[in-house]
Amino acid sequence: MKYVSNVVSFVFIAIFSVALVHGQEEGVAIEYTDADKARIVQIEEAGASVLEVAQNDNRLNVAFHLASGEISNDKIATVKDLPFIISLNLRGTKIDDQGIVNLTGLKGLERLHLEKTALTDAGLKQLLSLESLTYLNVYGTAVTDAAIEDLAKIKSLKKVYIWETKITIDGVAKLKEARPDLKIIPDLVVEKAKAEAEAKRKAEEEAAKKKAEEEAAKKKAEEEAKKKAEEEAKKKAEEEAKKAEEAKKAEEAKKAEEEAKKAEEAKQE
Numbered sequence: 389m390k391y392v393s394n395v396v397s398f399v400f401i402a403i404f405s406v407a408l409v410h411g412q413e414e415g416v417a418i419e420y421t422d423a424d425k426a427r428i429v430q431i432e433e434a435g436a437s438v439l440e441v442a443q444n445d446n447r448l449n450v451a452f453h454l455a456s457g458e459i460s461n462d463k464i465a466t467v468k469d470l471p472f473i474i475s476l477n478l479r480g481t482k483i484d485d486q487g488i489v490n491l492t493g494l495k496g497l498e499r500l501h502l503e504k505t506a507l508t509d510a511g512l513k514q515l516l517s518l519e520s521l522t523y524l525n526v527y528g529t530a531v532t533d534a535a536i537e538d539l540a541k542i543k544s545l546k547k548v549y550i551w552e553t554k555i556t557i558d559g560v561a562k563l564k565e566a567r568p569d570l571k572i573i574p575d576l577v578v579e580k581a582k583a584e585a586e587a588k589r590k591a592e593e594e595a596a597k598k599k600a601e602e603e604a605a606k607k608k609a610e611e612e613a614k615k616k617a618e619e620e621a622k623k624k625a626e627e628e629a630k631k632a633e634e635a636k637k638a639e640e641a642k643k644a645e646e647e648a649k650k651a652e653e654a655k656q657e
Contacts, residue, residue, distance in 0.1 A: 436455060436466075453477045460481070460487070475498065476501070478501055483502070485507065495518075499523040500521060500524050502524070508529070508530045512526065526553055529553055532555060533556055548570065556576070560572055
């Protein structure tokens with residue numbers, strides 16, 4: 389039994405060791421040079437937060453969106469050409485199309501936040517060089533349908549956010565046709581279909597409600613008419629019965645009068 393227990397322990401340790409080595413193999417270890425480290429310091433001094441992706445992945449997530457003060461093109465230029473930046477958040481910064489040039493050399497960039505910036509179609513075109521980009525957020529920018537072809541050309545792109553841009557439902561339809569694999573948020577085509585379905589549902593619901601109300605009103609009117617007719621018939625019957633009773637009394641009174649007259653005449657004879 390002790391031997392079996394030792395074997396089980398050995399197998400467990402072996403499996404755990406293999407899993408650990410496998411996990412290490414899946415990680416990413418960048419050998420940063422002194423120049424790289426100096427550049428990272430510059431990025432932090434420019435106001436960005438810099439964090440490693442994970443314990444076994446020392447590539448970098450760089451975020452300027454929480455920095456204090458104005459973050460302009462010159463500060464963002466501190467990230468230029470650094471291949472080990474995997475995520476860059478520039479939400480609400482002052483970057484414009486000219487500043488986008490500083491991002492074109494970020495070959496390892498997978499996630500890019502450009503929401504609430506001065507990005508236009510011209511700036512988006514420059515992102516075509518980002519061959520690893522899988523996530524792009526251009527919410528609240530001036531991007532239009534003119535950028536659809538360029539978005540479709542970013543083959544690595546998996547998800548794009550287009551809230552409050554100038555991209556129309558026709559543009560979304562075109563992008564969906566060119567890139568059916570791409571997740572578009574919001575999907576204006578789907579949203580339109582949902583809105584139409586909801587409008588149809590509400591219209592049918594209103595029509596059914598109106599029909600039910602009309603049928604209820606009709607039924608009520610019929611019941612009231614029937615009740616009124618019954619009341620009138622009853623009233624008429626009562627009036628006829630009263631007339632018949634009065635006629636009977638009049639007839640009886642006349643008959644009594646004639647009999648009295650005959651009796652009087654007989655008495656006089």
